[in-house]
Amino acid sequence: DVKVTQSSRYLVKRTGEKVFLECVQDMDHENMFWYRQDPGLGLRLIYFSYDVKMKEKGDIPEGYSVSREKKERFSLILESASTNQTSMYLCASRNSGGARETQYFGPGTRLLVL
Amino acid sequence: AQSVAQPEDQVNVAEGNPLTVKCTYSVSGNPYLFWYVQYPNRGLQFLLKYITGDNLVKGSYGFEAEFNKSQTSFHLKKPSALVSDSALYFCAVPPISGNTPLVFGKGTRLSVIA
Numbered sequence: 001d002v003k004v005t006q007s008s009r010y011l012v013k014r015t016g017e018k019v020f021l022e023c024v025q026d027m028d029h030e031n032m033f034w035y036r037q038d039p040g041l042g043l044r045l046i047y048f049s050y051d052v053k054m055k056e057k058g059d060i061p062e063g064y065s066v067s068r069e070k071k072e073r074f075s076l077i078l079e080s081a082s083t084n085q086t087s088m089y090l091c092a093s094r095n096s097g098g099a100r101e102t103q104y105f106g107p108g109t110r111l112l113v114l
Numbered sequence: 115a116q117s118v119a120q121p122e123d124q125v126n127v128a129e130g131n132p133l134t135v136k137c138t139y140s141v142s143g144n145p146y147l148f149w150y151v152q153y154p155n156r157g158l159q160f161l162l163k164y165i166t167g168d169n170l171v172k173g174s175y176g177f178e179a180e181f182n183k184s185q186t187s188f189h190l191k192k193p194s195a196l197v198s199d200s201a202l203y204f205c206a207v208p209p210i211s212g213n214t215p216l217v218f219g220k221g222t223r224l225s226v227i228a
Contacts, residue, residue, distance in 0.1 A: 004157075033215045042220040043158075043204070058215070090157055092215075099208035100146050100165050103216055105157035 003027070004093055004106035012112045019078040021109050023091030030096035032074035033103065034058075034066065037088040049074055050096070081113045116141040118188075118205045120219035127195045128227050135190040135222045137205030147188040148206040148216060149179055158204060164188060175199070195226045 007022035023032065033048040035058075045058030047066040055066050063085060067075045074093075078085055091106040118139045127133045139145055146165055150158040162173025169181045179190045190203060202223050206216040 006157075009155075031215075040220070043218040045215055045217075048215050092158075094215075099210075099214065100163075102148070102160050102163060104160065105150075107157045108155070110155070 004091060004104050006089075006091055006106040006109050008109050009107060010110050010112075012114065013078075013081050014114055015082060017078075017081050017113075019081050019111070019113075021076040021078075021089055021091075021111070023074045023076070023093075023106055024072050025074075025093035025104070026072065027093065027095075027104070028071065029093040029104075030071070031094040031101075032068065033092045033094070034064075034074065034076045035090045035092065036060070037090055037108075043090065046076065081111075083113050085111065086113045087111060116145070116207050116209045117217060118147070118207045118219045120203075120205055120222045122222050123220070124223045124225065126225045126227060129197055130194055133192050133195040133199070133224065133226070135203045135224060137188045137190065137219060139186050139188060139205075139207055141207060145188075146208055147179075147181065149173065149177070149188075149190050150204045150206060150218075151175075152202040152204065152221075154201075161190070161203075195224075197226045197228050200224055200226045 004025045034046040035043040049055050049068045065077045089109045092103040094103045095101045148163045149161040152158045162171050164171050164181045172178045202221045204221050205219040
């Protein structure tokens, strides 16, 4: 079974703090993704990565950055957290076989920024 | 651009009755279509996907989906609903070919009432 893990299930941070969300997958997948999920807005793509040290902006990259130093790990960084970044963050990974491949998700991190 | 739409925010069904969660798509070429389920405070779990071949796709937990090209639909179905099926359901499509991430519908909340 594919396993995608996220470092925290729940996180509370203060405005202005630097926040790291970690995601690790154990299936040697090339592709990894970060989404945020908000009520009424569904899932929106923040960043994705095709391979180590590669990154691409998604639909809403502002206020976020990412790091992919190792194949199994994809980190999402909030440089200076703001209250509008309170959300559910979902990481996913996928093989590089193209659009037909299945994306597998982690359990999510629910972030509250005060 | 490829997209999916879930026309219903909420679907209510009595336990034991058949359920349908609707999804329509707009894609060029042959579509790949996915269904995911999200239980409360959890990540998304893959249910099934249509790549090619049979229009009726069988998936996890007794769910199936019917691909209908003439109606551009990919509705999720189950013959007999369980209370434990209550969750948020997402339809998804890759926006273009290659390694691009899935684009998700807004989600449909299914409530199965005992």
